[in-house]
Amino acid sequence: MIRDGTLAKKPITIFEKIEESLERLNQKMEVIIEIQKKGNDSQKSVLTLPDASLDVMTLLSMPDHLRKTAMAICRCERATAEDIAEQTSRARAVESAYLNQLVIMGYLKKERKGRKAYFYVDRETQG
Amino acid sequence: MSAMSRIIAVHSYKGGTGKTLLSVNLAAAFAKFGLKVAVFDLDFRAPSLFAILKAENPEYYVNDYLNDSCDAKQVLVDLSSRIAGNGKFYAGLANPATEAIRDMSSKDRKWEMRALGKLLALKKTLLEDQKFDYLIFDTSPGLQYSSINAIVAADFVVVATTGDRSDVDGTKRMLQELYNLFDKKTGLVLNKVLDLSATAKKAEMGNKIKTVYRVPMLGIVPCFCEILRAEGNLIFVEDKPDHPFTKIIAEMARKIENNEVNDGNSIFVEDKLIIPSQR
Numbered sequence: 073m074i075r076d077g078t079l080a081k082k083p084i085t086i087f088e089k090i091e092e093s094l095e096r097l098n099q100k101m102e103v104i105i106e107i108q109k110k111g112n113d114s115q116k117s118v119l120t121l122p123d124a125s126l127d128v129m130t131l132l133s134m135p136d137h138l139r140k141t142a143m144a145i146c147r148c149e150r151a152t153a154e155d156i157a158e159q160t161s162r163a164r165a166v167e168s169a170y171l172n173q174l175v176i177m178g179y180l181k182k183e184r185k186g187r188k189a190y191f192y193v194d195r196e197t198q199g
Numbered sequence: 200m201s202a203m204s205r206i207i208a209v210h211s212y213k214g215g216t217g218k219t220l221l222s223v224n225l226a227a228a229f230a231k232f233g234l235k236v237a238v239f240d241l242d243f244r245a246p247s248l249f250a251i252l253k254a255e256n257p258e259y260y261v262n263d264y265l266n267d268s269c270d271a272k273q274v275l276v277d278l279s280s281r282i283a284g285n286g287k288f289y290a291g292l293a294n295p296a297t298e299a300i301r302d303m304s305s306k307d308r309k310w311e312m313r314a315l316g317k318l319l320a321l322k323k324t325l326l327e328d329q330k331f332d333y334l335i336f337d338t339s340p341g342l343q344y345s346s347i348n349a350i351v352a353a354d355f356v357v358v359a360t361t362g363d364r365s366d367v368d369g370t371k372r373m374l375q376e377l378y379n380l381f382d383k384k385t386g387l388v389l390n391k392v393l394d395l396s397a398t399a400k401k402a403e404m405g406n407k408i409k410t411v412y413r414v415p416m417l418g419i420v421p422c423f424c425e426i427l428r429a430e431g432n433l434i435f436v437e438d439k440p441d442h443p444f445t446k447i448i449a450e451m452a453r454k455i456e457n458n459e460v461n462d463g464n465s466i467f468v469e470d471k472l473i474i475p476s477q478r
Contacts, residue, residue, distance in 0.1 A: 125312040127311045128348055129347070130308075132377075132380060140382070143382070146316075
């Protein structure tokens with residue numbers, strides 16, 4: 073029985089790993105697509121704002137689509153793209169792309185826990 | 200509960216529009232409903248709540264909370280005994296010392312970002328854990344860090360304005376740009392209005408607010424000589440329960456409590472071509 077159990081477990085973990093990799097790949101692609109869509113401007117900002125603070129003046133100067141995401145994450149301590157999507161009523165994939173863009177811009181930190189990616193404003197060390 | 204506005208920022212474009220008077224009396228009105236409420240002085244450039252509430256030298260100021268020197272509860276001064284009934288009335292004061300004002304005006308972006316985090320955290324520490332019903336932020340006028348932080352942290356923004364030329368344009372711009380950008384529910388209070396006695400005038404004012412400012416109206420407050428005469432020594436809602444000002448404030452508090460501010464009044468759902476009052 074024990075043997076059977078471990079045998080049955082193995083393919084599942086493999087699938088989980090594949091799923092995890094696909095998810096990560098997907099997120100990277102979303103960021104790439106997002107950057108391409110926004111043209112050179114965001115690429116420049118990626119390079120020029122390595123560790124910026126997400127203060128209210130920054131929020132004000134952000135483009136509308138990113139501000140919505142940034143405001144939502146400000147209200148949570150930490151959140152997944154899904155949590156944010158719930159608040160903004162936009163698709164999870166869209167929020168995932170915006171969140172990742174905010175990470176690249178230096179406004180957010182990202183942390184993986186298992187298969188989930190959590191985003192948060194690092195108010196302690198950032199600035 | 201979540202749809203309700205429980206953190207209220209009272210803001211204006213210019214100074215002297217009555218923010219502090221509105222903040223204190225709104226808070227007192229909620230307390231008189233039997234609710235638990237705290238009013239915070241977030242006008243660090245010109246603190247005034249300590250003087251209005253005659254509560255000087257608290258152990259900790261809001262400045263200390265934002266500077267990470269104490270927790271939110273320690274800032275609150277219990278003034279419940281000032282208000283009749285079972286409600287709870289607390290105040291968080293800003294430090295009026297010149298040195299403290301200088302310190303607050305020289306903060307960097309990183310500090311302001313943390314300050315926003317600390318204001319947002321009050322939702323958990325005071326509303327959820329301490330079971331407060333309302334937090335009211337009395338802010339600095341105009342566009343600056345401390346007031347925008349308060350606006351972002353709030354669920355609802357009460358905008359105080361007078362009919363004065365110096366105020367109208369800036370208020371209009373703020374309403375259309377600032378609060379809109381942050382997706383904030385807003386209610387306008389037109390304060391210090393002269394000759395409001397005639398009903399026609401009232402309707403005209405209501406229309407003016409809708410067409411000029413294009414936001415829901417929370418209330419119109421006539422200019423009361425008694426308020427000037429009181430020289431900031433009275434909390435009208437408590438000390439003058441039968442004064443018309445008290446009734447107007449209680450009506451505002453009721454509207455907020457019942458979540459009625461956007462009902463029917465919202466200009467965003469109305470035809471833009473609504474005819475301005477013709478004279």
